Amino acid sequence: MRRVIRQLSIHPILNNVKITADAKTKRVELVGFDLSLGVIVEFVATEVPVGGSYTVTVAILHDILCQLPEGTITLERNESSDKAKLTTANGIFEISGRDAYDYPELPIPTSNLKKFKLSTKAMRVGLGSTLYAASTDLTKLVLTGAHFVVTPDQKLEIAATDGHRLALYRCELNFTSDIESPQHLTIPVRTLREVERYLGKDESMVEVSYEASDSGSSIVQIRLEEATIVGRVLEGDYPKYDSLIPKKFQRELWVERLPLIGSVSRVSVLSDYKNNLIKMSVESKKVVLSSENEEAGSGTEAVPAELSGEDIKIAFNVKYISEALRSIGTQEVAIKINQKATPVIVVPLNGYDIVALIMPVQIRE
Numbered sequence: 001m002r003r004v005i006r007q008l009s010i011h012p013i014l015n016n017v018k019i020t021a022d023a024k025t026k027r028v029e030l031v032g033f034d035l036s037l038g039v040i041v042e043f044v045a046t047e048v049p050v051g052g053s054y055t056v057t058v059a060i061l062h063d064i065l066c067q068l069p070e071g072t073i074t075l076e077r078n079e080s081s082d083k084a085k086l087t088t089a090n091g092i093f094e095i096s097g098r099d100a101y102d103y104p105e106l107p108i109p110t111s112n113l114k115k116f117k118l119s120t121k122a123m124r125v126g127l128g129s130t131l132y133a134a135s136t137d138l139t140k141l142v143l144t145g146a147h148f149v150v151t152p153d154q155k156l157e158i159a160a161t162d163g164h165r166l167a168l169y170r171c172e173l174n175f176t177s178d179i180e181s182p183q184h185l186t187i188p189v190r191t192l193r194e195v196e197r198y199l200g201k202d203e204s205m206v207e208v209s210y211e212a213s214d215s216g217s218s219i220v221q222i223r224l225e226e227a228t229i230v231g232r233v234l235e236g237d238y239p240k241y242d243s244l245i246p247k248k249f250q251r252e253l254w255v256e257r258l259p260l261i262g263s264v265s266r267v268s269v270l271s272d273y274k275n276n277l278i279k280m281s282v283e284s285k286k287v288v289l290s291s292e293n294e295e296a297g298s299g300t301e302a303v304p305a306e307l308s309g310e311d312i313k314i315a316f317n318v319k320y321i322s323e324a325l326r327s328i329g330t331q332e333v334a335i336k337i338n339q340k341a342t343p344v345i346v347v348p349l350n351g352y353d354i355v356a357l358i359m360p361v362q363i364r365e
Helices: 058-067 120-128 138-144 189-198 257-272 320-326
Strands: 018-020 027-033 037-044 054-055 074-077 083-087 092-098 113-119 144-153 154-162 165-172 185-189 206-212 219-222 229-232 251-256 277-282 286-293 296-308 312-317 330-336 344-348 352-359
Touching: 018 058, 018 229, 018 320, 037 189, 054 058, 113 120, 120 189, 120 206, 138 144, 138 330, 144 189, 165 320, 185 189, 185 229, 189 219, 189 229, 206 257, 229 257, 251 257, 251 277, 257 286, 257 296, 257 320, 257 330, 277 320
Parallel strands: none
Antiparallel strands: 018 027, 018 054, 027 037, 037 229, 054 092, 074 083, 083 092, 113 206, 144 154, 144 185, 154 165, 165 352, 206 219, 219 229, 251 296, 251 330, 277 286, 277 312, 286 296, 330 344, 344 352
């Protein structure tokens, strides 16, 4: 809740976490909401003598709990007071709060509902291999999200782009409902980062449900084993990214991923601060990385590789090539190249269906 709830909200009650306890089931529900992103988490309490709802200042409650040793705590509220009492093994804390009936309801999708399911592993790989490429420029709001495409033949695509690079993930769905035509929804990266935090390593299912309409989807709900995330969907037409990926390549480089990442990291230390470039000389048995800085010096390092096609010299933005390589989890990758100024893609060898597209930087010889 602490991450979701933005402090100093214009609505004071949104600085609070809503806590609801059920005496029959002993279940406790926590809700955090900032009018655009909401998170619901449930757990079972040791005991709930009396049920009810109240909201408590999240920052104070969080900071106290984080410093407590393991043990049992008691949280209670007397209706004659506006404070909740937190009792620990060695102390008592009174924390300001507000009645829960003032807390806004989360916008759960209900009308024209569509849904699909996938495994936590597929969602984890999909988000991990795409979100880095989304834009942070709020003037291009639709690009600050990841674009999901669900097709009737049970296929899912997740894409992200900032206009300079593209990340794409494809997989088969475990389950789809009555989707008769391709469905499109763009979910903010902030919402999906919250989803990432709750994706456990155990194999379970993630259910995504959303409102589908002619004007686009407005609300999305993502149910995980430990939490439910609710967010608003970004409006606007997402770029048609399929046409950006070349169908054929003149050159293909096969290289071990981790040695290449390490080499890029070391050589980039001496890259020019202004343009942050790294040069790549692709040869038949190796790839030579180099950088130069007039004030600091220069660096060169070679990594063993196999090349199909003619040698070429090419340059990349250090951040773009590094993040593309890090987003792919396989031991080896293929880097596919045409010319110095055309899109380059990085794909895993013997792994998931992932494409990382980056534009080279044109340099003077």
